[in-house]
Amino acid sequence: MGAVLAKKSIGPVRREFVPWEDPDHPPFIEFRNVTKKFGDFTAVNNLSLKIYEREFFALLGGSGCGKTTLMRMLAGFETPTTGQIFLDGQDLAGIPPFRRPSNMMFQSYALFPHMNVEKNIAFGLKQDNMPAGEIEARVQEMLRLTKLEQFAKRKPHQLSGGQRQRVALARSLAKRPKVLLLDEPLGALDRKLREETQFELMALQEDLKMTFLIVTHDQEEAMTVADRIAVMDKGELVQVATPGEIYETPNSRFVADFIGDVNLIEAKVMETSEAGTRLKAGIGGYDIDTAQTTDASAGDTVWYAIRPEKVRIHLGEPGEGTVNQAGGLVWDIAYLGDMSVIHAKIGEGDHDVLKATFANVSRMVEQPITWDDKVVLSFDRDAGVILRR
Amino acid sequence: MTRGPTWFNLTSLVLGFSFLYLPIVLLVIYSFNESRLVTVWGGFSTKWYAALLENDQLLDAAWVTLRVAFVSASVATVLGTMAALVLVRSGRFRGRSLFSGMIFAPLVMPEVILGLSLLLLFVAMDQARGFWTVMIAHTTFAMCYVAVVVQSRLVGFDKSVEEAAEDLGCPPVKTFFLITLPIILPGVIAGWMLAFTLSLDDLVIASFTTGPGATTLPMKIYSQVRLGVTPEINAVCTILVAFVTVGVIAASIVSKRQQVQRERDERAAFGAEG
Numbered sequence: 001m002g003a004v005l006a007k008k009s010i011g012p013v014r015r016e017f018v019p020w021e022d023p024d025h026p027p028f029i030e031f032r033n034v035t036k037k038f039g040d041f042t043a044v045n046n047l048s049l050k051i052y053e054r055e056f057f058a059l060l061g062g063s064g065c066g067k068t069t070l071m072r073m074l075a076g077f078e079t080p081t082t083g084q085i086f087l088d089g090q091d092l093a094g095i096p097p098f099r100r101p102s103n104m105m106f107q108s109y110a111l112f113p114h115m116n117v118e119k120n121i122a123f124g125l126k127q128d129n130m131p132a133g134e135i136e137a138r139v140q141e142m143l144r145l146t147k148l149e150q151f152a153k154r155k156p157h158q159l160s161g162g163q164r165q166r167v168a169l170a171r172s173l174a175k176r177p178k179v180l181l182l183d184e185p186l187g188a189l190d191r192k193l194r195e196e197t198q199f200e201l202m203a204l205q206e207d208l209k210m211t212f213l214i215v216t217h218d219q220e221e222a223m224t225v226a227d228r229i230a231v232m233d234k235g236e237l238v239q240v241a242t243p244g245e246i247y248e249t250p251n252s253r254f255v256a257d258f259i260g261d262v263n264l265i266e267a268k269v270m271e272t273s274e275a276g277t278r279l280k281a282g283i284g285g286y287d288i289d290t291a292q293t294t295d296a297s298a299g300d301t302v303w304y305a306i307r308p309e310k311v312r313i314h315l316g317e318p319g320e321g322t323v324n325q326a327g328g329l330v331w332d333i334a335y336l337g338d339m340s341v342i343h344a345k346i347g348e349g350d351h352d353v354l355k356a357t358f359a360n361v362s363r364m365v366e367q368p369i370t371w372d373d374k375v376v377l378s379f380d381r382d383a384g385v386i387l388r389r
Numbered sequence: 390m391t392r393g394p395t396w397f398n399l400t401s402l403v404l405g406f407s408f409l410y411l412p413i414v415l416l417v418i419y420s421f422n423e424s425r426l427v428t429v430w431g432g433f434s435t436k437w438y439a440a441l442l443e444n445d446q447l448l449d450a451a452w453v454t455l456r457v458a459f460v461s462a463s464v465a466t467v468l469g470t471m472a473a474l475v476l477v478r479s480g481r482f483r484g485r486s487l488f489s490g491m492i493f494a495p496l497v498m499p500e501v502i503l504g505l506s507l508l509l510l511f512v513a514m515d516q517a518r519g520f521w522t523v524m525i526a527h528t529t530f531a532m533c534y535v536a537v538v539v540q541s542r543l544v545g546f547d548k549s550v551e552e553a554a555e556d557l558g559c560p561p562v563k564t565f566f567l568i569t570l571p572i573i574l575p576g577v578i579a580g581w582m583l584a585f586t587l588s589l590d591d592l593v594i595a596s597f598t599t600g601p602g603a604t605t606l607p608m609k610i611y612s613q614v615r616l617g618v619t620p621e622i623n624a625v626c627t628i629l630v631a632f633v634t635v636g637v638i639a640a641s642i643v644s645k646r647q648q649v650q651r652e653r654d655e656r657a658a659f660g661a662e663g
Contacts, residue, residue: 077552097555110553114571124557158654175557 019052020228027086028053028211029074029179034083036069036235043069045235046083056205056212058226060219062258066235067215071181074213075104088178098127103177107184109168111156117143117167118152124175142170145204162193169201173208180205182214186221198224219259223247231255247307252389256305261341263311263354264387265304269296277386279304283347284354286326291381296388306384311356313342314376315369322378326354330373335360344375413630420623427618437624447625450609454589457520457605461527462584468528469535469584470577476536477543495533503530504597511598518600526598527588534587535580542576575644582640586633 019025027050036044044066051057059067072078074085076097085092092100103124112120121142125135143149146166156164165185172180185201186194202225205212216222222229223243230240231254239251250256253264267279267288279288279302288304296302312318318325328344331353339360343353354377369375394402420438424431441447476489495503507526511518550572554564570577592607599605606629610622 075556096560097552098558098560100556102556104553104556106549106553108547108549110547110549112550112554112568123554123559127558155654157651158657171553171557 017054017227019055020050025052026089027051028055028088029213030084030086031070031074032084032086034070034073034080034085036066036073036078037081042235044073044080047235047237049230049237049240051211051213053211054209056202056225056227057214058222058229059213059215059232060217060222060229060258061232062217065232067217067232068183070232071104071183071213071215074179075102075181076100101177102179102181103172103175104181104183105168105172105185107187109156109164109188111164111167111171113156116153116155117148117159117170120156120167121171121174124171128175138174142174145173146170161188162197165189165197169204173204173210176208177210179211179213182212184216185214187216187218194221195224201225223259231258233258249385250305250387253303253305253387256385256387261308261355261357263306263308265306265354265384267302267304269294269298269300269302271298272296276381279386281326283349283352284326284328286346287324288384289323289381290384290386292386294386294388296386300388303387304384305387306379308341308355308357309339310379310383311354312378313344313356313358313369314378315373316376318376318378322376323381324379324383326377328354328375328377330369330371330375333369333371342369342375344377346377416623417627417630420620420627422620422623425620427620427623437620438628440621441624441628444621447606447609447621450604450606451625453520453603454606457524457527457595457603458585458588461524461531461588462581464524464528465531465535465584466577466581469532469580470539470573472532472536473539473543477540477546478548492533492536495530496537500530500591500593501597504594507594508597518598519603522598522600523595523603523605526594527584527591530594531584531587534583535577538580538583539573539576542573546572579640582636589629589633 029049029051031047031049034044034047035042047066047070059070061067069078073080074087074092076092076095080093087101112123115123118139121139122135125138130138139152140149143152146169148163148166148170151159151163151167156167159167165188169185182201186197189197198221201212205225212225214222214225223246226243228240228242229246231238231246233254239246239255241249246255246259250259250262256262256264265288266282268282269277270280270287271278272294274293276289276291277294277296279290280286281288281304282301290304294302314322326344326346328346330342331345332343334341334343337360339357342356342358344356345353356377419427419430421433421435422429422431423434423436472492476485476492479485504526507522507529508518511522516522546569551564551568554568555561559567590607591605592611595605595608599608606625610625613619613622
């Protein structure tokens with residue numbers, strides 16, 4: 001690490017909302033050296049993380065990476081083995097779930113099956129002994145917000161999956177919690193509905209000016225909704241950054257591989273300088289000239305990560321001045337409709353391929369490239385990232 | 390490929406049901422017998438039911454039985470539900486298997502042994518035997534049945550529903566009464582009914598643990614039968630059978646209706662919008 005491209009705000013960020021770039025900005029949620037062990041298994045390992053007010057923050061990772069445990073510790077359903085958790089300046093140690101100012105939307109929705117939609121939404125408000133009139137007003141507001149007005153008197157089993165999801169959301173928002181915790185909130189929805197709901201969630205978060213913390217294993221979901229993403233693996237944070245930074249400047253092979261599609265090229269450092277680094281690919285033996293500086297020294301083995309959409313394909317000779325060329329043979333073509341993925345074989349082994357994509361911008365045109373074509377692959381000096389781990 | 394019952398199936402059905410219900414049908418028929426002799430048909434009459442109303446001993450016994458059944462079923466339901474909660478909820482703790490084994494042991498333990506051991510306990514405690522000792526004895530074995538029934542209901546219970554309630558500001562004990570109990574209520578009621586019925590027809594344990602002034606109906610019937618069966622006994626048994634049958638049929642109709650309604654609702658909900 002240490003040598004990621006020193007550029008600010010890669011990818012879209014909300015205008016003037018970058019509290020994480022100010023070291024003096026007080027965090028809203030802070031995990032401080034939190035460890036959670038279940039017997040011999042360490043679910044969360046000495047993890048520190050700061051989340052800011054009004055941020056939409058995503059915890060992303062595969063199953064068993066500790067993301068859900070982290071969220072459940074914040075909600076109070078698990079107690080950290082060591083370490084502290086702060087919410088709005090308050091140490092949460094010893095505070096039971098029912099006194100915490102956060103509300104959670106559960107993966108299974110966890111609706112109360114014996115209560116109708118209205119009563120489900122009103123449940124949390126009643127626990128606070130809110131006057132009946134105010135409860136009624138708040139419930140109506142929530143029903144309107146989640147477009148559930150005509151379902152108010154229905155029981156959960158009389159609702160579709162999408163409607164249940166909205167009831168769960170309305171119920172967890174009704175108390176206007178300081179933080180809304182979303183545990184895989186859209187996992188049970190089909191793809192179309194999920195995408196719609198992602199945008200609804202973002203709009204809702206913007207309108208209510210609340211802090212949202214979402215746990216998900218779906219990288220697209222995290223990229224879509226979140227201001228910042230924490231990628232987790234084996235109970236540790238691997239990288240915490242904006243979606244753009246995570247995608248364009250991953251700090252490790254794990255992140256590069258977990259988010260999107262990537263070519264990971266094992267390479268040897270040939271020459272380092274202020275102006276950039278020269279590498280030699282292990283397979284194919286071609287030179288890679290990059291604008292990135294690295295603290296690796298000549299002779300070290302590194303990985304060069306480059307996204308398939310940043311690899312260009314040339315039939316025949318590429319033009320003058322094309323840097324970073326690798327010759328190959330078209331091995332496989334996947335036609336995905338919006339784009340095609342080409343696997344070009346550059347080495348002896350079956351897996352020694354470089355992936356390149358191109359957008360299918362016009363209809364009904366015969367693909368110019370086909371199986372067993374000899375092609376040249378090239379990429380720009382700043383197209384990829386040097387990774388040391 | 391189902392084309393109605395085959396001869397084999399039909400025969401099995403008839404034989405099976407005759408085996409189960411012929412004795413009961415005979416008992417019911419002879420309760421309407423005019424004749425004093427139980428085995429000789431002397432014409433239709435309801436006079437034994439009228440006589441029953443005058444038989445204070447039998448009525449007393451019935452009243453004792455109902456009271457014992459009601460109280461012991463209620464206590465057993467509370468204890469059994471608690472045991473089921475511990476077994477399903479507390480995860481792995483030291484001695485869990487032992488505990489669950491011990492809960493279910495009385496289900497297979499011979500009643501004679503259970504009755505005898507309870508009798509010895511009451512004697513050792515110098516406890517006068519009567520209504521309360523029978524009640525305690527019935528609670529003891531009925532709670533195991535309740536635990537089994539409630540446990541099966543709890544196994545399919547989504548624990549995050551309780552967590553959601555707590556997350557929304559509801560303390561654990563309140564959560565139990567507002568959320569958990571209403572959801573497992575069908576299981577609890579079924580457990581109560583089972584406990585009630587078991588207590589109603591228990592003879593062995595009651596004989597061991599009762600004392601003067603607390604004779605239950607099964608004991609009364611049994612002792613009268615030994616002196617000779619009267620059609621009055623048939624009448625009281627018929628009433629008991631009717632009582633139980635109506636209860637069972639009503640319960641199954643209600644639950645069937647609920648299930649049908651629920652399935653219809655779910656189809657409607659998912660059909661209307663994906």
